[in-house]
Amino acid sequence: MSRVQLNDVSKRYGDVDVLRHVSLIVEPGEFCVFIGPSGCGKSTLLRLIAGLDDPSAGGVEIDGRPVDHLQPAERNVAMVFQSYALYPHMSAFENMAFGLRHHGLAGREIDRRVAEAAKILRLEELLQRKPRELSGGQRQRVAIGRAIVRQPKVFLFDEPLSNLDASLRAATRLEIAKLHRGLGSASMVYVTHDQVEAMTLADKIVLLRPVAEGKGLPSIAQIGHPLALYHRPANRYVAGFIGSPAMNFLPGIVSDVTGGCTTALVNGTPVAARVNGLATTADRFGAGAAVTLGIRPEHVALGQGNQTAVLSHLEHLGEYTHAYLTPRNGTETFMAKTAATGWRMGDVVPFTFPPEHVHVFLADGSAVPRIIDVPAQRVIA
Amino acid sequence: MSLFPFVYAVSTSFKQGSALFRPGLWPEPATLDNYRSLFRDQPFAHNLLNSFVVAAGTVLLSLCLSLLAAWSLGRVEFRGRGLLLGTILAASMFPQVAVLSGMYELVSFLGLYDHLGALWMSHLIITLPFTVWVLVTFMRQLPKELEEAALMDGLGVFTVIFRIFLPLLWPALVATGLLAFIASWNEFLFALTFTLSTDRRTVPVAITLISGSSGFELPWGTIMAASVIVTVPLIFLVVCFQRRIVSGLTAGAVKG
Numbered sequence: 001m002s003r004v005q006l007n008d009v010s011k012r013y014g015d016v017d018v019l020r021h022v023s024l025i026v027e028p029g030e031f032c033v034f035i036g037p038s039g040c041g042k043s044t045l046l047r048l049i050a051g052l053d054d055p056s057a058g059g060v061e062i063d064g065r066p067v068d069h070l071q072p073a074e075r076n077v078a079m080v081f082q083s084y085a086l087y088p089h090m091s092a093f094e095n096m097a098f099g100l101r102h103h104g105l106a107g108r109e110i111d112r113r114v115a116e117a118a119k120i121l122r123l124e125e126l127l128q129r130k131p132r133e134l135s136g137g138q139r140q141r142v143a144i145g146r147a148i149v150r151q152p153k154v155f156l157f158d159e160p161l162s163n164l165d166a167s168l169r170a171a172t173r174l175e176i177a178k179l180h181r182g183l184g185s186a187s188m189v190y191v192t193h194d195q196v197e198a199m200t201l202a203d204k205i206v207l208l209r210p211v212a213e214g215k216g217l218p219s220i221a222q223i224g225h226p227l228a229l230y231h232r233p234a235n236r237y238v239a240g241f242i243g244s245p246a247m248n249f250l251p252g253i254v255s256d257v258t259g260g261c262t263t264a265l266v267n268g269t270p271v272a273a274r275v276n277g278l279a280t281t282a283d284r285f286g287a288g289a290a291v292t293l294g295i296r297p298e299h300v301a302l303g304q305g306n307q308t309a310v311l312s313h314l315e316h317l318g319e320y321t322h323a324y325l326t327p328r329n330g331t332e333t334f335m336a337k338t339a340a341t342g343w344r345m346g347d348v349v350p351f352t353f354p355p356e357h358v359h360v361f362l363a364d365g366s367a368v369p370r371i372i373d374v375p376a377q378r379v380i381a
Numbered sequence: 382m383s384l385f386p387f388v389y390a391v392s393t394s395f396k397q398g399s400a401l402f403r404p405g406l407w408p409e410p411a412t413l414d415n416y417r418s419l420f421r422d423q424p425f426a427h428n429l430l431n432s433f434v435v436a437a438g439t440v441l442l443s444l445c446l447s448l449l450a451a452w453s454l455g456r457v458e459f460r461g462r463g464l465l466l467g468t469i470l471a472a473s474m475f476p477q478v479a480v481l482s483g484m485y486e487l488v489s490f491l492g493l494y495d496h497l498g499a500l501w502m503s504h505l506i507i508t509l510p511f512t513v514w515v516l517v518t519f520m521r522q523l524p525k526e527l528e529e530a531a532l533m534d535g536l537g538v539f540t541v542i543f544r545i546f547l548p549l550l551w552p553a554l555v556a557t558g559l560l561a562f563i564a565s566w567n568e569f570l571f572a573l574t575f576t577l578s579t580d581r582r583t584v585p586v587a588i589t590l591i592s593g594s595s596g597f598e599l600p601w602g603t604i605m606a607a608s609v610i611v612t613v614p615l616i617f618l619v620v621c622f623q624r625r626i627v628s629g630l631t632a633g634a635v636k637g
Contacts, residue, residue: 050533052529071535072532072535073533073535074535077533079529079533083524084526085526085527085529085530087530087531088549099533099536102534102536146530150534
């Protein structure tokens with residue numbers, strides 16, 4: 001059981017800010033996923049925890065003990081690299097055993113640990129093979145095995161699945177989730193740019209934004225349970241990043257604010273949102289304020305309502321359809337995800353934005369708190 | 382065409398007496414007398430051994446030194462790294478004669494004159510620049526994650542270099558080692574300058590100093606026999622190691 005804590009960590013390379021003011025706690029046994037676009041510093045953050053890089057400011061604690069002066073191997077963490085980084089001239093067994101042997105562990109103990117890891121990862125048949133004789137998925141399992149045998153308190157994964165093809169990725173994702181349940185006590189920190197991996201694996205998502213986009217804000221855009229990030233994004237950046245296809249954003253002018261509902265005019269048409277406008281701390285939030293309304297494509301109600309739009313483009317994906325709509329009264333095109341298939345391009349379709357699904361973002365990007373009941377925590381078996 | 386001088390040397394080494402001065406390629410009558418006299422009249426076997434000790438020692442030393450140098454020059458970021466690499470390259474640009482007198486001072490200061498150690502040291506000047514450069518290039522091609530993985534495993538610098546990198550650099554080491562061996566084996570000027578006694582001479586010097594029964598006679602047959610003997614180990618080495626220079630040893634280290 002191990003708790004990882006980052007206290008106001010910043011990282012600069014020369015003149016370039018990579019991470020700003022990151023404060024974060026990974027609880028014991030938690031599966032924490034760092035996600036963000038490329039260049040947001042998520043891998044750097046992982047390397048700071050591993051000790052492969054040193055923070056420019058701030059400190060890292062593991063189990064309440066500062067580890068900044070400790071070598072990577074002394075931190076009791078193990079890392080799985082994106083490129084696997086197996087020792088190519090050693091067999092799978094040797095790859096797992098090499099570090100242990102170097103630490104003077106007894107031969108019988110090494111054999112036991114490797115056998116155990118091999119059993120978990122179903123590598124028993126492959127132990128004598130060299131990395132070049134293994135497939136990508138098998139190599140990744142050996143790399144994970146090399147981490148397991150060290151019995152670390154914290155596992156660090158740096159985009160472990162991005163070199164695998166799609167079907168293997170789904171299978172390995174499932175295995176990592178099982179592994180986390182099986183190992184139980186170990187904390188895991190996992191870096192990915194893949195939303196699906198983040199949503200499916202994480203107990204806690206840390207969404208990072210590139211410093212350049214943050215405009216002086218800390219690197220962490222939001223920390224929370226996957227569904228919390230989906231249902232209650234803290235700001236426009238999070239709302240736009242989480243969810244696929246991405247949320248629609250429409251500019252609007254606030255016309256009315258109450259505790260339970262905020263109404264804004266989008267191209268002159270009132271759109272209601274069930275947000276608590278009174279709870280926001282912004283002092284100039286009221287009638288006349290410029291805001292951005294957000295609605296996810298899957299929440300746009302097509303075929304009902306009092307507004308109409310022209311279907312400008314359709315993407316049929318079988319299971320559902322992406323519909324690009326241009327409202328009759330304006331120019332902003334938005335997208336809807338629907339199961340209906342009867343429409344054709346050029347059709348005029350009625351639509352509405354259900355108030356319980358409309359997000360409101362202030363000019364500075366922060367979200368107005370929503371009044372909704374969402375399953376805030378997934379049931380953890 | 383380029384083989385002709387060598388073929389001629391081989392043929393001459395089997396000729397004898399006045400046959401030496403007939404330009405025919407086929408030695409008639411063929412004889413091994415030249416080879417016999419080579420080992421009988423002078424300590425040629427001893428010279429061969431000297432050459433081998435010098436060349437092997439030089440190869441070992443330069444590979445060890447350049448492996449360590451390659452790690453620090455290829456992997457560690459430090460100020461003046463480019464300059465240092467440039468200096469190493471520049472060192473190989475000076476002609477041997479330019480460093481000869483300075484080298485002589487150094488050798489006598491260390492008390493290595495007329496000792497094979499002097500040759501080890503001086504031959505390093507010739508071999509080190511290119512072994513370092515070649516190994517730095519190879520070292521840089523090895524994935525960085527490999528070193529980081531080793532760091533996570535808690536391995537020390539020397540373990541990383543000798544247990545992880547060395548096996549991966551094996552083909553490069555063999556190739557550069559072979560070149561260093563040839564350079565050291567054939568080196569003449571330093572060998573001539575820093576050795577005095579006959580039993581310290583290396584083969585290239587010994588060959589030059591082979592003399593006939595009178596000062597006016599050059600024993601061509603013996604000289605050619607010696608040259609052939611000198612070349613054989615090199616050919617043997619190249620053929621031997623060529624099989625072991627397998628590329629693609631790093632395949633499977635990273636994604637594939």
